[in-house]
Amino acid sequence: MSQLNHLLSAADLSRDAAINLLDIAETMASVNDREIKKLPTLRGKTVVNLFFEDSTRTRISFELAAKRLSADVINFSAKGSSVSKGESLKDTAQTLEAMGADGVVIRHSASGAAYTLAHSGWINGSIVNAGDGTHEHPTQALLDAFTIRRRLHGAASTGKALDGVKVAIVGDVLHSRVARSNLLLLNTLGAEVHLVAPPTLLPADASGWNAQIHYDLDGMLHTVKPDAVMMLRVQLERMNAAYFPSEREYARVWGFNADRLALLGEKALLMHPGPMNRGLEISAAAADSPNSTVLEQVANGVSVRMAVLFNLLSGERSIDNV
Amino acid sequence: MSNYLLKNVSLVGQAPTDVLISGEHIFAVGSDAAKQGASAEVIDCTGLVAVPGLVDLHTHLREPGFEASETVLTGTRSAAAGGFTAVHAMANTSPVADTAGVVEQVWSLGLAAGFADVAPVGAVTVGLEGKQLAELAAMADSRAQVRVFSDDGKCVSDPLLMRRALEYVKAFDGVVAQHAQEPRLTEGAQMNEGVVSAELGLAGWPAVAEESIIARDVLLAGHVGSRLHVCHLSTAGSVEIVRWAKARGINVTAEVTPHHLLLTDELARSYDAVYKVNPPLRTQADVFALREALIDGTIDIIATDHAPHPDESKDCEWSAAAFGMLGLEIAASVAFDVLIDSGASHWQRYAEVLSHNPAQIGRLSQQGQPLVAGSIANIALIDPTKRRDAVSTESKSSNNPYLGLTLGGEVVHTIYRGYFTKRDGSVAAVGRDHTAKAGN
Amino acid sequence: MVARTVLTGDDIDRAVTRIAHEIIESNHGVDNLVLLGIPTRGVLIANRIAKIIERNDAKFAPADAVGRLDITMYRDDLATNPTREVTETVEPALGIDNRVVVLVDDVLYSGRTIRAALDALSDLGRPKVVRLAVLVDRGHRELPIRADFVGKNLPTSREERIQVKLLEIDNENGVVIAS
Numbered sequence: 001m002s003q004l005n006h007l008l009s010a011a012d013l014s015r016d017a018a019i020n021l022l023d024i025a026e027t028m029a030s031v032n033d034r035e036i037k038k039l040p041t042l043r044g045k046t047v048v049n050l051f052f053e054d055s056t057r058t059r060i061s062f063e064l065a066a067k068r069l070s071a072d073v074i075n076f077s078a079k080g081s082s083v084s085k086g087e088s089l090k091d092t093a094q095t096l097e098a099m100g101a102d103g104v105v106i107r108h109s110a111s112g113a114a115y116t117l118a119h120s121g122w123i124n125g126s127i128v129n130a131g132d133g134t135h136e137h138p139t140q141a142l143l144d145a146f147t148i149r150r151r152l153h154g155a156a157s158t159g160k161a162l163d164g165v166k167v168a169i170v171g172d173v174l175h176s177r178v179a180r181s182n183l184l185l186l187n188t189l190g191a192e193v194h195l196v197a198p199p200t201l202l203p204a205d206a207s208g209w210n211a212q213i214h215y216d217l218d219g220m221l222h223t224v225k226p227d228a229v230m231m232l233r234v235q236l237e238r239m240n241a242a243y244f245p246s247e248r249e250y251a252r253v254w255g256f257n258a259d260r261l262a263l264l265g266e267k268a269l270l271m272h273p274g275p276m277n278r279g280l281e282i283s284a285a286a287a288d289s290p291n292s293t294v295l296e297q298v299a300n301g302v303s304v305r306m307a308v309l310f311n312l313l314s315g316e317r318s319i320d321n322v
Numbered sequence: 323m324s325n326y327l328l329k330n331v332s333l334v335g336q337a338p339t340d341v342l343i344s345g346e347h348i349f350a351v352g353s354d355a356a357k358q359g360a361s362a363e364v365i366d367c368t369g370l371v372a373v374p375g376l377v378d379l380h381t382h383l384r385e386p387g388f389e390a391s392e393t394v395l396t397g398t399r400s401a402a403a404g405g406f407t408a409v410h411a412m413a414n415t416s417p418v419a420d421t422a423g424v425v426e427q428v429w430s431l432g433l434a435a436g437f438a439d440v441a442p443v444g445a446v447t448v449g450l451e452g453k454q455l456a457e458l459a460a461m462a463d464s465r466a467q468v469r470v471f472s473d474d475g476k477c478v479s480d481p482l483l484m485r486r487a488l489e490y491v492k493a494f495d496g497v498v499a500q501h502a503q504e505p506r507l508t509e510g511a512q513m514n515e516g517v518v519s520a521e522l523g524l525a526g527w528p529a530v531a532e533e534s535i536i537a538r539d540v541l542l543a544g545h546v547g548s549r550l551h552v553c554h555l556s557t558a559g560s561v562e563i564v565r566w567a568k569a570r571g572i573n574v575t576a577e578v579t580p581h582h583l584l585l586t587d588e589l590a591r592s593y594d595a596v597y598k599v600n601p602p603l604r605t606q607a608d609v610f611a612l613r614e615a616l617i618d619g620t621i622d623i624i625a626t627d628h629a630p631h632p633d634e635s636k637d638c639e640w641s642a643a644a645f646g647m648l649g650l651e652i653a654a655s656v657a658f659d660v661l662i663d664s665g666a667s668h669w670q671r672y673a674e675v676l677s678h679n680p681a682q683i684g685r686l687s688q689q690g691q692p693l694v695a696g697s698i699a700n701i702a703l704i705d706p707t708k709r710r711d712a713v714s715t716e717s718k719s720s721n722n723p724y725l726g727l728t729l730g731g732e733v734v735h736t737i738y739r740g741y742f743t744k745r746d747g748s749v750a751a752v753g754r755d756h757t758a759k760a761g762n
Numbered sequence: 763m764v765a766r767t768v769l770t771g772d773d774i775d776r777a778v779t780r781i782a783h784e785i786i787e788s789n790h791g792v793d794n795l796v797l798l799g800i801p802t803r804g805v806l807i808a809n810r811i812a813k814i815i816e817r818n819d820a821k822f823a824p825a826d827a828v829g830r831l832d833i834t835m836y837r838d839d840l841a842t843n844p845t846r847e848v849t850e851t852v853e854p855a856l857g858i859d860n861r862v863v864v865l866v867d868d869v870l871y872s873g874r875t876i877r878a879a880l881d882a883l884s885d886l887g888r889p890k891v892v893r894l895a896v897l898v899d900r901g902h903r904e905l906p907i908r909a910d911f912v913g914k915n916l917p918t919s920r921e922e923r924i925q926v927k928l929l930e931i932d933n934e935n936g937v938v939i940a941s
Contacts, residue, residue: 023848024848026850027832027835027848027849027851030850034885034886035887036886038885039835039836039885040835040836040881041835041836041840310835314840314841315840315841315843315846
């Protein structure tokens with residue numbers, strides 16, 4: 001099995017590596033189901049959650065993952081630390097290195113921050129990108145793929161990819177790191193990807209992207225009959241930058257409401273990375289329907305992140321191999 | 323001041339000949355030179371090509387206010403290293419160069435340093451805020467004799483203000499140099515809007531934000547009958563617009579930077595902020611269009627947009643980094659690569675785009691002069707056979723995007739008003755003493 | 763490299779049969795008995811042992827009483843060795859709480875694998891008793907661990923390598939020492 005030095009982008013994973021991580025996540029999931037939810041695997045290792053952006057749920061997910069593998073966890077959030085007074089990414093990283101971090105999970109508002117941290121030479125540990133600006137969120141894509149695989153194959157998921165599975169990603173694709181990572185990973189796993197959004201929320205030039213683009217959500221649901229629909233969170237600030245005229249119009253045209261829920265097959269998944277704007281991109285009824293995988297995604301997040309930390313932090317590391 | 327006999331030098335690509343320099347001037351050229359230069363110091367220039375000293379229409383010397391990145395002294399030393407004998411210092415200093423006082427200060431610093439003529443650029447609007455015209459006439463009248471006005475760094479986006487500026491500078495033969503960037507279309511922009519920015523998740527700077535301003539400005543310039551200069555052209559579309567304007571007789575000139583002639587937005591994939599610049603690096607198609615335009619005359623000059631920044635402004639995540647790249651020490655080599663080494667053009671064009679034309683646009687009568695007897699001795703001597711690593715050694719900053727590249731056409735000597743500011747590859751320890759009497 | 767066969771396929775069969783009977787004997791029957799094979803070859807041997815126990819006493823149902831225990835996550839050498847494949851742990855249907863658990867592995871050497879197995883086992887539940895059955899004991903223990911049921915004691919030097927080959931995955935049966 002290949003071992004990664006860092007997980008910065010979903011593109012870092014080959015098909016085999018991705019399947020392997022998902023399979024290890026299956027094992028981790030069974031640990032999370034038993035009474036003693038603990039493995040000694042990363043005992044003595046230190047994992048730092050370096051969060052420059054507010055995110056309680058992702059941070060807790062990584063914290064839980066590290067602790068279940070018996071690693072020591074340090075949480076560093078930018079608010080209330082010297083970073084808010086202007087300490088640079090470089091200085092923060094070098095401070096952590098001096099304290100001996102084996103792994104750093106970084107969330108930052110700047111696209112490319114994880115890449116810069118991994119290749120700068122400021123820090124020796126393994127870097128996990130927990131979301132960098134509007135660029136990528138690879139562990140989210142992994143947990144989404146894991147969720148789809150599990151719902152489709154149940155206990156027989158091990159070793160399987162997502163060949164031929166039709167997945168639609170709906171919403172603010174332009175600003176979504178979840179969309180970018182999912183686009184890459186789903187393609188790697190053989191899925192067929194569809195993007196649905198108002199034209200203003202799609203990149204000006206998506207010609208290099210391996211996906212079908214739709215503006216019409218209902219049309220897409222009718223013609224494609226996707227196996228999974230992934231709703232993206234809408235940020236209300238986008239309204240002020242004229243990406244769409246109003247919440248009402250957005251919800252009416254691209255929101256997942258009861259009518260669209262009815263168009264979904266019984267077995268189809270309705271996914272959301274959270275947190276949800278109930279009533280905007282997803283209706284309450286849809287969010288609470290049997291198709292909804294929102295809570296499973298959260299649980300699966302811990303298993304997947306355990307698999308990622310295990311891969312990055314155990315075993316020999318060639319530090320020069322960045 | 324000394325006398326020098328440059329032996330066996332090719333003047334702008336012609337057959338080798340001799341040049342005698344006496345004091346500030348070229349005294350003689352050809353067989354005369356050797357005859358009259360019996361007591362002169364001989365400089366063997368076999369294999370070297372001489373062009374008139376390079377003139378940069380777009381440099382950021384950072385002084386006053388940002389001396390941590392560069393000063394007039396270090397900036398002009400960098401210029402001398404690159405073969406330049408004159409630079410136009412952009413106005414986005416602190417305080418902004420929007421009064422006679424500040425431009426005279428910059429001019430004096432240049433004179434005292436003695437490595438190149440420093441022609442300060444005056445801001446178009448007070449504080450570069452784009453609201454109110456600065457005292458352009460006062461700056462034109464000052465000892466700095468400002469002729470080029472620019473809010474570079476920012477765009478004069480208000481169409482009414484741009485019209486007024488274009489009209490006003492006619493009074494003293496000035497030119498408005500526009501940094502074309504529609505602010506509303508580029509809020510928060512980080513790199514060229516395109517395939518790469520979509521993948522990297524960095525906010526895009528669309529080509530149309532540059533082109534729409536240039537289109538508006540050439541029409542305004544045509545309408546009021548004034549000179550317009552367009553800074554750092556970066557897109558194929560902009561080239562089309564300038565070509566159209568010139569064909570209609572509109573008095574517009576355009577510049578291109580060395581980096582836009584060589585580098586593309588693919589470099590941003592490393593998230594290395596050394597490649598972050600405004601306007602951003604564009605696509606390969608744009609690079610080809612700009613090169614073509616430089617050769618066919620649509621683009622008149624190469625200007626460096628030398629923009630030094632301290633390490634901490636570049637050694638960080640992309641979106642926190644400053645925009646700008648060094649250029650003074652590499653420009654001559656990039657031009658050599660694009661015009662001479664490629665076989666696409668010739669030394670005459672090289673001299674035009676790097677010396678004659680920029681001197682013309684800036685109205686610097688003592689620069690860009692032909693290499694004949696009687697001209698002021700501003701000369702750059704280039705070795706066409708020498709390839710060298712593209713390192714920058716004189717600037718205070720190190721944001722050099724050309725590291726790792728090897729380019730040809732190294733500047734071996736730079737002569738500034740008869741004084742060697744660069745000799746045998748090294749910049750002189752002190753600059754030319756402007757107070758020294760001629761004939762000493 | 764010189765290789766010599768120390769156990770033939772028949773030798774293995776006889777050893778496995780004897781181990782199976784010894785297990786029944788020490789347990790006074792098959793009540794509460796559960797086998798856990800350690801991947802990869804420990805699982806195959808556990809299955810063979812299970813079949814023989816079943817033939818002897820039909821009350822023992824391999825489908826309910828045999829499982830596999832993956833110990834990758836509990837190894838003490840994770841930081842220094844390349845990351846290994848992780849396989850699934852499958853508890854037998856009878857569970858392990860209060861059971862007589864017999865761990866089964868192919869070769870007992872330093873004892874570290876068994877130490878890891880004991881840690882893994884204690885995170886799964888609380889057996890009444892834990893015993894160890896191995897096909898080959900090659901000595902050189904680094905921890906105070908001993909097997910209860912041994913197929914064959916094979917004194918070896920540290921430079922030698924033992925290869926256990928089982929038909930199910932190696933296309934032949936035999937134990938070979940290579941030096």
